[in-house]
Amino acid sequence: MWWLSEWEETKLIRDKYTIERRYINKRQNVRPGTRLTSGTPGFLVAHDTGNPGATADNHFTYFQNLKDRSASAQTFIDDTKILEIIPTGTGLDPAEKAWHVLYSVTTDNKLYGDDANDIALGVELCYGGKINTLEAYKRFAWYMAYCCDKWGLNPLIHIPSHKQLDPARKNDIDQALATVGKTLKDLLYDVVAEIKEQPVSVVPPVAVQMPASVAQRLIEDYVSPAWFVAHREKDQVGLTHFHNLADNLRMASGIPLQPGSTAPFKQLHKSNVQELIFRWLSPGWFAAKQKQDKTAMVYYNNTANHLRRAAGMPTE
Numbered sequence: 001m002w003w004l005s006e007w008e009e010t011k012l013i014r015d016k017y018t019i020e021r022r023y024i025n026k027r028q029n030v031r032p033g034t035r036l037t038s039g040t041p042g043f044l045v046a047h048d049t050g051n052p053g054a055t056a057d058n059h060f061t062y063f064q065n066l067k068d069r070s071a072s073a074q075t076f077i078d079d080t081k082i083l084e085i086i087p088t089g090t091g092l093d094p095a096e097k098a099w100h101v102l103y104s105v106t107t108d109n110k111l112y113g114d115d116a117n118d119i120a121l122g123v124e125l126c127y128g129g130k131i132n133t134l135e136a137y138k139r140f141a142w143y144m145a146y147c148c149d150k151w152g153l154n155p156l157i158h159i160p161s162h163k164q165l166d167p168a169r170k171n172d173i174d175q176a177l178a179t180v181g182k183t184l185k186d187l188l189y190d191v192v193a194e195i196k197e198q199p200v201s202v203v204p205p206v207a208v209q210m211p212a213s214v215a216q217r218l219i220e221d222y223v224s225p226a227w228f229v230a231h232r233e234k235d236q237v238g239l240t241h242f243h244n245l246a247d248n249l250r251m252a253s254g255i256p257l258q259p260g261s262t263a264p265f266k267q268l269h270k271s272n273v274q275e276l277i278f279r280w281l282s283p284g285w286f287a288a289k290q291k292q293d294k295t296a297m298v299y300y301n302n303t304a305n306h307l308r309r310a311a312g313m314p315t316e
Helices: 006-014 056-065 107-112 133-151 174-178 184-197 212-232 236-253 270-290 294-310
Strands: 019-021 043-048 075-077 082-084 120-125
Touching (some): 043 133, 075 133, 174 184, 212 236, 270 294
Parallel strands (some): 019 082, 043 120, 075 120
Antiparallel strands (some): 075 082
């Protein structure tokens, strides 16, 4: 594949399985269309469907038509496919919320500081019936490894089972694992083994200086207009915030803060990256997608990745 960089080609070769993305329609009870508040997933919840014999495609159809209650998960995995029915962030679309753990359950808040629906992916293992559960399990472990490696998550810490989060009501993913002689501990160590065998990220990202032209364009197109709105509304907090945000962009790109001064590179704050992407770049990307303007989509995606690199974050 001569048009790919060496890193991109290596990544594709190491992708053991294909991830299929076929999204259900946006509806409040299954896919509200809101992004994870954490941006990228903060942890992964291991579920099983509790519906032996039902495939990933069966669950797509079920949630596409579900009307009488709120429930969903982002990914369903059987013995033939890995199917994302709600965006997870593994592709171009940012990760969105699903309804896979009750908000009244508080274990997720105690362990991870927030609700699973807001910062985690729900990953469902399909099992039983005519499904070859062991093959489904292999895909499930690989997908968990792929996600952990992509977002820097530790499988031994960041993959709770649904049962661990809601022990009074749930038995997943233990009930499905038991059908192939596996435990949750086995799953976690199999995920670790997959990461060692099939790393997606060749090296951890290191912060690099942003091109000055990119920083200047961000300041002119987004930060300065927001500063003037704050000025008009006499919002002192907003004025200070946008002033600091502009200076952080300048320092991340080597633009001097004062004429004649020097400006050594300073790593951009991750919170600045999240704000710029979710407040301005992502809405622009989605608007371009609606218009099928691929040139603009590439522009927004490349600009977001310049920001991520300046903060030492993985690109997407």
